[in-house]
Amino acid sequence: MKLLRVEDIRKSFGSLQVLDGVSCELEKGETKVIIGPSGTGKSTLLRCINLLTKPDSGRVWLDGVEVTDPKTDINHLRSSIGMVFQNFNLVTHLKVLDNVRIGPMRVKRIDKKCATDLALEKLTRVGLSDKVGSYPAELSGGQQQRVSIARALAMEPKLILFDEPTSALDPELIGEVLAVMEDLAQSGMSLVVVTHEIGFARSVADEVIFLENGRILEQSPPEKMFTEPKHQRTQQFLHKITHLYGHESRAEET
Amino acid sequence: MNLMFDWSWLGPLGRGFLVTFELTLIAVSAGFVFGLVLAVGRVYGNRPIRLLSTTYLTFFRGTPMLVQIFIIYFGLPSVGIMLSSFTSAILALTLNSAAYQAEYFRGSILAVSKDEMLAVRTLGMTPLQAIRHVVIPQTLRMVIPSWCNQLVNLLKFSSLVYMIRVPELMYQGRLLAMFTYRSFEIFLIVGMMYLGTVVVLSRILRVLERKVRIPGLGAKGA
Numbered sequence: 001m002k003l004l005r006v007e008d009i010r011k012s013f014g015s016l017q018v019l020d021g022v023s024c025e026l027e028k029g030e031t032k033v034i035i036g037p038s039g040t041g042k043s044t045l046l047r048c049i050n051l052l053t054k055p056d057s058g059r060v061w062l063d064g065v066e067v068t069d070p071k072t073d074i075n076h077l078r079s080s081i082g083m084v085f086q087n088f089n090l091v092t093h094l095k096v097l098d099n100v101r102i103g104p105m106r107v108k109r110i111d112k113k114c115a116t117d118l119a120l121e122k123l124t125r126v127g128l129s130d131k132v133g134s135y136p137a138e139l140s141g142g143q144q145q146r147v148s149i150a151r152a153l154a155m156e157p158k159l160i161l162f163d164e165p166t167s168a169l170d171p172e173l174i175g176e177v178l179a180v181m182e183d184l185a186q187s188g189m190s191l192v193v194v195t196h197e198i199g200f201a202r203s204v205a206d207e208v209i210f211l212e213n214g215r216i217l218e219q220s221p222p223e224k225m226f227t228e229p230k231h232q233r234t235q236q237f238l239h240k241i242t243h244l245y246g247h248e249s250r251a252e253e254t
Numbered sequence: 255m256n257l258m259f260d261w262s263w264l265g266p267l268g269r270g271f272l273v274t275f276e277l278t279l280i281a282v283s284a285g286f287v288f289g290l291v292l293a294v295g296r297v298y299g300n301r302p303i304r305l306l307s308t309t310y311l312t313f314f315r316g317t318p319m320l321v322q323i324f325i326i327y328f329g330l331p332s333v334g335i336m337l338s339s340f341t342s343a344i345l346a347l348t349l350n351s352a353a354y355q356a357e358y359f360r361g362s363i364l365a366v367s368k369d370e371m372l373a374v375r376t377l378g379m380t381p382l383q384a385i386r387h388v389v390i391p392q393t394l395r396m397v398i399p400s401w402c403n404q405l406v407n408l409l410k411f412s413s414l415v416y417m418i419r420v421p422e423l424m425y426q427g428r429l430l431a432m433f434t435y436r437s438f439e440i441f442l443i444v445g446m447m448y449l450g451t452v453v454v455l456s457r458i459l460r461v462l463e464r465k466v467r468i469p470g471l472g473a474k475g476a
Contacts, residue, residue, distance in 0.1 A: 091374065135471070
């Protein structure tokens with residue numbers, strides 16, 4: 001059974017058709033990277049998976065449970081889908097440790113001691129065990145994003161969605177976040193990543209989706225996507241992107 | 255002009271001050287809870303709740319507090335609700351304060367980042383949990399400066415309840431002035447007592463504001 005199944009998702013905001021029949025699947029442990037020009041529905045697609053945005057039609061299944069079924073307890077289901085945002089979205093008034101353990105404590109009702117251990121374990125994993133007592137505003141963007149990854153991990157999710165996780169970061173901070181994401185991908189976590197980081201996609205994606213105008217224009221393994229894209233649109237886009245972001249994985253540089 | 259002060263005034267004025275303080279403290283606390291509910295209802299509630307909350311605010315912010323006090327004390331008995339003057343005063347001050355506090359809370363709630371709320375919703379929190387754990391704690395921090403305004407106003411406006419013979423500071427001052435014909439001195443003292451309380455309360459809130467400031471955020475020393 002597939003871990004994630006997205007079937008014919010459509011969504012429009014007013015007269016703007018953002019998603020126009022998108023279907024895709026993800027096996028457990030796979031990493032899927034979604035690329036495409038801005039405004040083509042990449043973020044909306046991610047948000048339809050955990051129902052932050054309600055699709056107009058189409059269905060989504062996670063691990064055999066239909067996410068889009070109105071009878072599904074969406075709060076419970078969301079606790080097994082992590083999400084990492086472009087702007088980190090850490091809770092301003094909470095220390096790093098509290099940001100990470102608030103999910104396990106308040107949603108899963110795990111007692112404070114266990115939740116703390118869990119949070120420390122995840123913070124260690126993203127390399128921030130020395131920052132537990134800091135507030136988000138005292139951290140760099142890269143550190144904040146790693147905290148937000150730890151926050152997602154602390155829920156022990158089946159799947160993590162990344163919505164342009166490095167787009168708001170200074171160039172020299174991108175590597176540390178990508179390195180954590182690569183580590184996750186390699187350890188068998190299932191990831192769906194919207195990103196322009198071609199290097200990351202190259203080195204860890206099992207499959208790359210090129211989304212344009214709310215449709216999947218092309219879907220193939222990275223080596224194929226990046227060396228011999230089928231469509232001219234994909235070629236043009238990749239050309240622009242590689243020009244801007246470079247070929248090599250930044251994680252490898254650091 | 256020769257001013258005259260009499261130490262024996264301090265007894266009644268002191269007693270009056272304690273009543274004023276009690277009125278303000280109870281009304282501001284009860285108004286705090288009610289105001290928070292109103293504000294959350296107005297921002298996050300469905301249509302009927304929003305409408306209810308807005309109507310309430312419009313009425314209590316749109317009519318003079320003295321009218322509200324008189325409606326409760328002189329008006330309610332005609333529908334069979336008799337309240338003592340003290341209870342009427344507490345009720346009127348609470349309901350009025352709640353309306354103003356609600357507006358301050360609403361302003362601060364709107365200033366809390368929606369993205370943070372979104373992030374904890376993706377952890378599986380219900381809307382109420384997100385409000386409780388993300389929105390309210392930040393709202394309360396941000397609201398302190400404007401909330402201080404409301405506290406100070408309430409303290410001063412509580413003097414209106416002398417009209418329904420609650421023996422608070424203003425009432426005691428008037429009584430003394432009537433007996434001694436020393437209005438100028440007495441109301442000067444009464445005024446200083448209000449002023450002193452306002453200054454002390456503002457100081458306390460300023461310290462609190464500094465204490466709960468989130469490290470790394472905002473202008474230093476502001």
